[in-house]
Amino acid sequence: MIPLFDLTRQYMRIRGEILNAIDRVISSGRVILGENVKKLEEKVASFVGVKHGIGVASGSDALLIALRAMGVEKGDVVVTTPYTFFATASAPYRLGARVIFVDVEESTFNMDPNQLEHVLKKEKVKAVIPVHLFGRTMDLEALSFLKEKYGVMILEDCAQSFGSEWKFKNGEIKKSGSVGDAAIFSFFPTKNLGTYGDGGMIVTNSEKIAEECRMLRVHGARKKYFHEKVGYNSRLDEIHAAVLSVKFRYLEKWTEERLRAAKTYQRLFEEKGLPVIYPRVEEKGFKYHVFHQYVVLFENEETRDRMREGLSEREIQTAVYYPLPLHLQKCFKGLGYREGDFPVAESLSKRSLALPIFPELRDEEIEEVVSTMELFV
The missing domain is CATH 3.40.640.10 (Type I PLP-dependent aspartate aminotransferase-like (Major domain))
Known part of the structure; x- marks a missing residue:
């Protein structure tokens, strides 16, 4: 797993x-x-x-x-x-x-x-x-x-x-x-x-x-x-x-290891040409992203769900952050919002998927994740 x-x-x-x-x-x-x-x-x-x-x-x-x-x-x-x-x-x-x-920006x-x-x-x-x-x-x-x-x-x-x-x-x-x-x-x-x-x-x-x-x-x-x-x-x-x-004491080292994992994902996505939008690691001279999560986007909800199910069948864990935007949560109904008010947030909730990432994640595991994704695009 x-x-x-x-x-x-x-x-x-x-x-x-x-x-x-x-x-x-x-x-x-x-x-x-x-x-x-x-x-x-x-x-x-x-x-x-x-x-x-x-x-x-x-x-x-x-x-x-x-x-x-x-x-x-x-x-x-x-x-x-x-x-x-x-x-x-x-x-x-x-x-x-x-x-x-x-609302949020799709790119960030x-x-x-x-x-x-x-x-x-x-x-x-x-x-x-x-x-x-x-x-x-x-x-x-x-x-x-x-x-x-x-x-x-x-x-x-x-x-x-x-x-x-x-x-x-x-x-x-x-x-x-x-x-x-x-x-x-x-x-x-x-x-x-x-x-x-x-x-x-x-x-x-x-x-x-x-x-x-x-x-x-x-x-x-x-x-x-x-x-x-x-x-x-x-x-x-x-x-x-x-x-x-x-x-x-280990935070900086672990952050670098997260960045290494994100770079490995990026390299593999580029090599394989998978139709997925992924967070890019750019050499800007500062840590604009520390990759608490590694979240990618698919074309639509059906593609995302098919991918998640396929990865789960092969014992690769994923998560959806977040499946229902806050303005549509039942407890906030009194705020008066409805579906369509924040289209970007609503779209991201249907298309996003968090892939495994943590400092100790090995390159061969990332390769297995991406290779498995190839089967379900």
Whole structure:
């Protein structure tokens, strides 16, 4: 079998380090909000290029807490994309915000900046949540421009883009998560930097937002048992922070291995001339894509489904991200959207397929995936 993602191969590479790190945490007796969390927060913030990191229990909690810390309240307008994981839209919805969707670009899967500006011209928007989907960075320069022009707050959803970058016209290279008022990361096990359970982090340059997030993650209390607001029990555990610190040392190496896998797919698709649209790896001098997922497009839903079924029969795992855009989800019916409102997102949901990719994926396995695909085009 060729898995979509295999956590066990990675574990065998670093098993000793992981077990030692966990043992040190438990032996210390400090398992909640200790030195491991603090050091990881500092490492991640420095890596992204911002001042503050706040570890929380999940990427979903990170979105919710960050939005509250940014002042999003009931009735505020929050703009995001309909082509993303559910939590991106559920967080503002849970706060009572009015969620407005903006369609995505087929070439990037990310929010269309031109359509975003169209909404910003018409609506009084409190915050925008752009998503760097599948590991590909949204145009950070365009995002920065719109932020300044319209005075809108930006919460970058970097759940899938840890380490991705964008090069500005002046030559400056910035990482995803560094241009918004705040940004969030997920440490779900399958992420490029993932733990063995749930975990997340908020990063920001704002002292005010950082302090608010730290308060909200411990039941709204700056001082224990004295609660200023009704917050959450949402802390990144010491064990998870210790695991992530071990993995953090290997992140650049693993990113290069993901890029190697993506290049192998590209070479084979080019050699075989398969009728599939695939994400290209271009030598731009910066990591605009870190390939959290390797997602390809087919001509239509029938072709996609036939391909997925054929690969499954030969024990090659795939996944569809995402089979139903958010504006068509039953729970968001009250937002008033209907089929046809966001044609690109709807088309991508019917034509996309994620193929196996992870650092330890071998070239011969990629060759088997592509050779098998030849049978069903």
